[in-house]
Amino acid sequence: MIKHILFSLYACLLFVIVLAEDEAAKKTGNTHSYIKGDKIDLVVDKIWPRGNPSESYDYYYLPFCGEEEQDRLNQNLGADMTGSRRVKTKYDLPFDTQVEKFKKAVENKFKALMYYDDVPIIVPIGSVVDDRVFLNTQLNFIFTFNEDNVVEVSIVPDQEKRTELTNPKSVEQITFTYSAYWSETEKTFSNRMSRFQELYSFNQELEIQWFSIVNSLVLVVVLTSFLAFIILRILKRDYQLYEEDLDDDDKEETGWKLVHTDVFRFPSNINLLAAILGNGVHLLGLIFCILSLAILGLYYSDYSYNAMYTSLIIAYTLTTGISGYISGSYYKQFGGERWVNNVLLTVILFALPTFIIWAILNTIALSYQSSAAFQFKTIAGILALYFLVSFPLQLIGAITAKNFGKSFDAPCRTKKVPREIPPSVWYKGGAVQVLVAGFLPFSAIYIELYYVFVSIWGHYTYAPFPIVFLVFVILIMVTSCINIAMVYLMLSQEDHKWWWRSILCGGASSWFIYAYSFSYYLDTQMNGLLQTAFFFGYVLIACYGFFLMMATVGFLSSLSFVKRIYKVIKCD
Structure with missing residues (x-):
């Protein structure tokens, strides 16, 4: 898994360097x-x-x-x-x-x-x-x-x-x-x-932003320290008890060790799970790439108008091989055999919903004779990039994963008959866990969301991209910590079906962000069908992509945690 992530980041880093040099060359030649x-x-x-x-x-x-x-x-x-x-x-x-x-x-x-x-x-x-x-x-x-x-x-x-x-x-x-x-x-x-x-900037409000960043950092430190202290202390106690009871055949196992023969049982819909992970890692790498370019000052420098949108399309196209490779790798680890279905689902999982929403919005813009409607040459260019570059790269990534991907390395063997999951009280159920797991990461970025929304939907430029980068890292850390805690609670209740729960817990913050967009919309002067459709349509696309990214973060952190704790104990 680590190699996959390093491969993704390395590919994005190469793209950052290429674009940076190209932009620098363009600037140098413009004397005015x-x-x-x-x-x-x-x-x-x-x-x-x-x-x-x-x-x-x-x-x-x-x-x-x-x-x-x-x-x-x-x-x-x-x-x-x-x-x-x-x-x-x-x-x-x-x-x-x-x-x-x-x-x-x-x-x-x-x-x-x-x-x-x-x-x-x-x-x-x-x-x-x-x-x-x-x-x-x-x-x-x-x-x-x-x-x-x-x-x-x-x-x-x-x-x-x-x-x-x-x-x-x-x-x-x-x-x-x-x-x-x-x-x-x-x-x-x-x-x-x-x-x-x-x-047209927020420079006068930077003090408030840094205050929010400090609050978020404090939240991360407190949350991480609390989880590390509690979970490590509990795990240490559990390890001691299990070591003492190794020779005692009369004592029954309890808690998370009891499900060690089921915890690595692959879930249903492995094709969809692999496609989510592939698209999630791809979008994560894309965001890090775009933010890296922004930190280098390539978007809000003197003459780089609309450069972010151009680089976003190009970066997405050139890095789509990541989604094919990551999805194929996990699909192979999960024992999947229907490779054509996996490739097709990976290709359309993010692109198809985005295209449908865009097509509806573009039709509305055309009916208004708005310049927001894409020109034919723009549509043709994007489709050409997707079918001539993006799709082949995804296919190459999937083929590479099929031929060179490794098998799943489980610390414990899995029994054929799954263990029955005992009932739990309502406040320990999945719905409550998902809501809590979504609210806490959202609270860490709540203040910063306002500046992001206004910079996109208002008339302001947004220069402090290092702040956005830092907030994004904070969000990933909080999401990882929360998911690890939720998975541990599940395993402690002898619930071994953590796979899809970690996906939902990780991506739940996107639902809160979309709910926040309604509050933001009501506080603005936006009105009319065109503006309303554009606002909620494009925010929906962004939140969907955000769900895929954070769901991937939640799953990968949970998988690493589960492998780690079961690797230490002695499994039968």
């Missing part, structure tokens, strides 16, 4: 240097209501003045996935139906995303003052430069020259104008993105 009079295009991207960040539209969805044939920029896969649709505008800024549609956009607090020399600018379409609707028609572009570089860019709508749209029928014509102001600054080019990050 100009001489007086050089043309720098103002690029518009997308517009969206203030409360619904997923409900995005093409900038020219509203009847702004523009060319009939739009000059669209080439974008990467990640940009297309986020609804980005960059188009050059008619604004000339060298270096040194329409009314009703506008009114509705202003009332819904639409904002527009623009880029000038790759610097992002967010501009409100208009404003509502005392029930009067105003459209921003005069934009004042304010630039600062240092030598041959643009340093700061901002857009200030002129409040005196805006157009009132309260009564659309009275508006005969709308004229859009702009002005540009240039001034020199002492700020360096390397700090050009600081202003944007200050406006």
